[in-house]
Amino acid sequence: MKDVFITYAHRGSSIKYPENTLLAFSRAIKEGANGIELDVQLTKDNQVVVFHDLSLKRIIRRTGQISNYTLKEIQQFDAGVWKHARFKGAKIPTLHEVLRLAAKQKIMINIELKNLLAMKNGLEQRVIELIKEHNMSDRVVISTFNPLSLRILQNQADHIQRAFLYLGLLSDPWEYALEYRCAYIHPPVHEVNEAFVTTSREKGLKIVPYQVDSLTEIKRMIDLGVDGVITPHPRLVHRLLNAGIKKRKRPRP
Numbered sequence: 001m002k003d004v005f006i007t008y009a010h011r012g013s014s015i016k017y018p019e020n021t022l023l024a025f026s027r028a029i030k031e032g033a034n035g036i037e038l039d040v041q042l043t044k045d046n047q048v049v050v051f052h053d054l055s056l057k058r059i060i061r062r063t064g065q066i067s068n069y070t071l072k073e074i075q076q077f078d079a080g081v082w083k084h085a086r087f088k089g090a091k092i093p094t095l096h097e098v099l100r101l102a103a104k105q106k107i108m109i110n111i112e113l114k115n116l117l118a119m120k121n122g123l124e125q126r127v128i129e130l131i132k133e134h135n136m137s138d139r140v141v142i143s144t145f146n147p148l149s150l151r152i153l154q155n156q157a158d159h160i161q162r163a164f165l166y167l168g169l170l171s172d173p174w175e176y177a178l179e180y181r182c183a184y185i186h187p188p189v190h191e192v193n194e195a196f197v198t199t200s201r202e203k204g205l206k207i208v209p210y211q212v213d214s215l216t217e218i219k220r221m222i223d224l225g226v227d228g229v230i231t232p233h234p235r236l237v238h239r240l241l242n243a244g245i246k247k248r249k250r251p252r253p
Contacts, residue, residue: 006208006228007237008110009033011052014232018083019059020050021090025101032238035108037210037230040095040127041115047071048095048126051079052114058082060092067121095127099134109136110208110230112165113144124152131160143186150180163208174203184208186230189217197224 012024013031025036039052044067056062060077071094080090095111102109115123131140142153143163153162163184164177168191177185185200189209200207210230212218218237221229231237 004034005222005241006035006108007033007234007241008035008037008108008208008228008230009234010037010210010230010232011039012036013234018080018087018090020052020093021079021087022093022097022101023080023087023090025098028234029105029107031235033107033234035110035228036098036102037110037112038095038098039112039114040123041066042121042123042126043067043069043071043074045070046122046126048123048130049074050093050095050098054114054117095130096133099130099136102139103134103136107139109140110163111140111142113142113146113149115144115149116146120148124149124156128153128157128160131157141184143184147176147180150182154180165210174199174205177205178203184227186210189213189221189229192221192224192226194224197226 009028011019013028014024017024017027020038028036038050040048041051043049049066051066053059054065056064059079059082074092077092078088079092080087111127113123115121131137137160141161141163143165144150145165150162161183162180163186164173164182165186166173168188173185183206185205186208189211192209197207206227208228208230209221209226212221212229212231215236218231218240222240229237
């Protein structure tokens with residue numbers, strides 16, 4: 001998928017469907033996404049599951065967090081009914097399940113490691129093992145706010161592409177990305193302008209902004225020539241890109 005604009009559906013098609021579920025990922029693909037963004041954490045018994053929040057309260061309406069429960073216990077939780085009653089029964093998927101889906105659909109996966117407050121818990125190694133098991137090394141980008149994770153990935157799986165993910169509080173984020181030999185930089189969308197794109201290109205980094213949540217920002221990112229976006233609106237991006245292709249192909253009168 002080299003040089004193709006990547007539309008990463010943020011936690012899947014998460015506006016209408018329960019985030020980070022197989023349903024949300026499947027719908028995102030049908031809506032034109034050629035990539036999905038997801039979050040991973042470790043269970044109590046060291047299984048990798050797809051879940052964003054540190055707390056279970058918002059989605060599962062339980063106390064505690066993912067690391068307090070085994071995979072068997074987590075598989076009993078309902079991850080859909082919080083969104084709407086019609087999604088009752090949706091489960092927290094394992095990374096194994098999502099990689100299996102992605103392998104069949106031939107899409108990119110952006111795996112964000114949610115371990116900023118749980119350093120050195122072995123999440124990196126488990127994710128590497130699963131990527132290898134599914135032969136997905138060439139279609140995965142691992143992102144994280146945790147520089148320690150980037151160093152571990154650099155040392156243990158340098159062939160898997162990495163993204164430097166940050167909150168916008170850095171004056172020179174490119175140097176951090178280069179320090180950990182990242183192929184991508186994932187800035188918040190409000191940080192991205194023409195100068196940011198120019199500097200990123202000069203540093204040899206691909207740019208995939210996140211928080212691209214509005215039509216205005218989607219259009220602005222496409223016009224600036226970034227390499228992809230992380231957005232909850234994959235259908236909208238797909239339509240805009242296709243409209244641009246058709247416009248360029250329109251014959252002259």
